[in-house]
Amino acid sequence: MKRRIKTSVYFVFAFVIFLTSIGFSPLQVAAADLDLKAESAILIDGETGQILFAKNADIKLPPASMTKMMTEYLTMEAIKNETITWETETGISNYAYRISGDSSSSGIGLRQDKQYTVKDLYEAMAINSDNAASIALAELIAGSEGEFVKMMNQKAEELGMKEYEFVNTTGLSNSDLGEDHPAGTDPNADNLLSARAAALLAYHLVNDYPESLEYSSQLTDELDGRTTQNWNWMLPWNNDNFAQYYYEGIDGLKTGHTDAAGYTFTGTAERDGRRLISVVMKTDSIGARFEQTKKLMDYGFNQFSKQELYPAGYQIEDESTLNVSKGKEDTVEVESKNAITATVKNGEEEAYSVNYRLNEDLLDEDGNLIAPVEKGQVVGTMELIYTGSKANGYITGDGQKQSVDLVATTAVEKSNWFMLALGAIGDFFGNIFTSVKDTVVGWFS
Incomplete structure (x- = not known):
């Protein structure tokens, strides 16, 4: 195995010398x-x-x-x-x-x-x-x-x-x-x-x-x-x-x-x-x-080169759904509305990731989307993050990031007043039960 690697190194070295000898000018200029x-x-x-x-x-x-x-x-x-x-x-x-x-x-x-x-x-x-x-x-x-x-x-x-x-x-x-x-x-x-x-x-x-x-x-x-x-x-x-x-x-x-x-x-x-x-x-x-x-x-x-790093409809793994409060469903699926295309330095194709930035005006105090949510509604952005060692930023500002809209793929209707009331009652008694349980446990601990 070592001999095969050494032979490959010699071959690459000889190939580079050959290209140089014929006047080849490599594109890789730092x-x-x-x-x-x-x-x-x-x-x-x-x-x-x-x-x-x-x-x-x-x-x-x-x-x-x-x-x-x-x-x-x-x-x-x-x-x-x-x-x-x-x-x-x-x-x-x-x-x-x-x-x-x-x-x-x-x-x-x-x-x-x-x-x-x-x-x-x-x-x-x-x-x-x-x-x-x-x-x-x-x-x-x-x-x-x-x-x-x-x-x-x-x-x-x-x-x-x-x-x-x-x-x-x-x-x-x-x-x-x-x-x-x-x-x-x-x-x-x-x-x-x-x-x-x-x-x-x-x-x-x-x-x-x-x-x-x-x-x-x-x-x-x-x-x-x-x-x-x-x-x-x-x-x-x-x-x-x-x-x-x-x-x-x-x-x-x-x-x-x-x-x-x-x-x-x-x-x-x-x-x-x-x-x-x-x-x-x-x-x-x-x-x-x-x-x-x-x-x-x-x-x-x-x-x-200009490359499409993330296609339209992209979902971050294990983050394809968001929690929804006051809705008939508890979650909604989200995806990027458009592709993210960036100018990428050769060899740095893997030096990028994305994250979600949700619109805080659409969230409750626990960070959940508040129903109703319409299909195609923009709920935030998906931002491109550079993870390489050399980031020069953007001409329009150091904090700028490339981003596309993050949209809901389905609609979530707001739950009716009766179901919301039942939920509130359930939460009320659930909190009382939890409080009583903690008190009783405290007596014998």
């Missing part, structure tokens, strides 16, 4: 081996928000034009709320016009002798990262950039972002804006975001307004007779200069660069129904931000 050349980074599952990788994800850094993701979100929200429409028109203020004329900061030269639609400005902002378009949208929606900045910070709080500070809509330093810096903000301040906060913002943008990807995935934008290009070189360009950065499935989201921020990128890609969102901050070149994003995406797509 997170610790990513060697990510970014000061801060994070990778999350785009559907569940599960964090797959994090490096210094909570430090606040200048996000540069990734700031515009919040401007995009609030623009989409204003359209949803019918405050504006895609066809609403607005002019360009002197402030926005001055910024638009600066080609060193993504200025494309908006004109003051015409009206621009919200769609025009949104495309210029999302595709070419035009700063003046961001300012013009903010002024349209809130009346001034200063008021819009208040909306940005309020929305960040609503979304659960923790490490953030918005001082303008563009991602420029306020010092670059001079006397036009938004009212109520420090004239020398920078926007600040952690990688975690940027990923959470991107998560909400992609899930709340998936149409945003229709714009972030466009290669070029046409405005005022000029063609401008998307700064995302991972898109499918027919360009030899960008070919090395192409990544299958990439369709967003936002690049950024300032001297203080370095080169940043919030990317998102979808393959085979799985979406990942990544953030890299403070890389040292235009190309590096895409190279480091590729490392993260490869790690996520190669090391994790």
